[in-house]
Amino acid sequence: EAKQGGRARVQVFEEGLRERSADRVRLEQDLRRALAREDEIEVHLQPLIALEGDRLWGAEALVRWRHPERGMLAPGRFLAIAEESGLIVPLGHRVLAEACAAAAAVPDLIVSVNLSARQLHDPLLLATVRDALTAHGLAPDRLCLEVVEDVLVDDRTIGVLEALRALGARVAIDDFGVGASSLKQLRRIPGALVKIDRSFIGSLDTAEAGDDDRVMVRALVNVAEQLGLQVVAEGIERPDQLSAVRDLGVTIGQGWLLGHPQRAAAFVTSCGGGPLVRRGTRPARRSAA
Ligand code: C2E
Ligand code: MG
Ligand code: MG
Ligand code: MG
Numbered sequence: 001e002a003k004q005g006g007r008a009r010v011q012v013f014e015e016g017l018r019e020r021s022a023d024r025v026r027l028e029q030d031l032r033r034a035l036a037r038e039d040e041i042e043v044h045l046q047p048l049i050a051l052e053g054d055r056l057w058g059a060e061a062l063v064r065w066r067h068p069e070r071g072m073l074a075p076g077r078f079l080a081i082a083e084e085s086g087l088i089v090p091l092g093h094r095v096l097a098e099a100c101a102a103a104a105a106v107p108d109l110i111v112s113v114n115l116s117a118r119q120l121h122d123p124l125l126l127a128t129v130r131d132a133l134t135a136h137g138l139a140p141d142r143l144c145l146e147v148v149e150d151v152l153v154d155d156r157t158i159g160v161l162e163a164l165r166a167l168g169a170r171v172a173i174d175d176f177g178v179g180a181s182s183l184k185q186l187r188r189i190p191g192a193l194v195k196i197d198r199s200f201i202g203s204l205d206t207a208e209a210g211d212d213d214r215v216m217v218r219a220l221v222n223v224a225e226q227l228g229l230q231v232v233a234e235g236i237e238r239p240d241q242l243s244a245v246r247d248l249g250v251t252i253g254q255g256w257l258l259g260h261p262q263r264a265a266a267f268v269t270s271c272g273g274g275p276l277v278r279r280g281t282r283p284a285r286r287s288a289a
Contacts, residue, residue, distance in 0.1 A: 034065060040065060043063060045264050048253070056109070062114075065078055103142045105275065115145050129143070145171055172194070172232065175195065177199075198234045199235075201241055233250045
């Protein structure tokens, strides 16, 4: 009987797996279809604020998917599928083009675009970035490319980041402090921005956990200053977190307190810019699979 119970559990488990993978297959098909359309994949922009002078410094592009049945999906729901299927490459082209269009519509705005490991390995990445800049008439330093620190442990991806820097684009190390890199790796990307992970900012305004995180942020700011890097604090939600990061010497802030992500066109309008003209978006130049 125990055996039978075990078998039943295995069966339920397998059905669960099948159900989940069927759902993934559906979502992948839906994503492929969505990328062939204009109205489902959206780019939202969240302000990056220069803390000295409280001015708009730039904006981070964050992809969203307005799924016809499932509603608005955050990247956490579909990036893994995009990554595994290779659809991240055409998706990335779309985001890059829309971000560049926004930068072209707002004088001096810097746009920051996330790149996954798979995108960094795309042999056409540099050409794609160069084309997007040219098509929108943008100086390369108006574009920043964000990568998580884990890519810094791989010499090949460091080479790609160096090539992006050589092109004149900016590079940011995203979610810094929680990944597989070390402070030492920062030396390999001169001029990068360092985005301190949200988890260090969350408790800055509390007495209990705040001290450890304050020590970490202060150390990071010191290292960054020595290396000539700019420090960005992510996930600022409350006024006391903002004053804490200011006091610790962080130069750029991002978070709900400073501005939520909003659709690119609305963001551009709120900056007094516009219209938003996306240029040179073409379907992926090679099969995505
Ligand atoms: P990320 O690059 O670290 O982006 C910041 C995330 O924090 C975003 O989540 C943003 O909406 C969220 N956020 C901003 N301010 C706050 C705040 O004050 N509090 C909290 N709790 N969260 C805040 P989102 O949009 O869900 O994106 C998640 C991740 O997906 C991004 O993390 C990035 O790694 C990835 N991603 C987003 N768009 C793209 C894209 O176009 N391409 C690629 N390859 N990855 C992307
Ligand atoms: Mg990012
Ligand atoms: Mg981040
Ligand atoms: Mg993050």
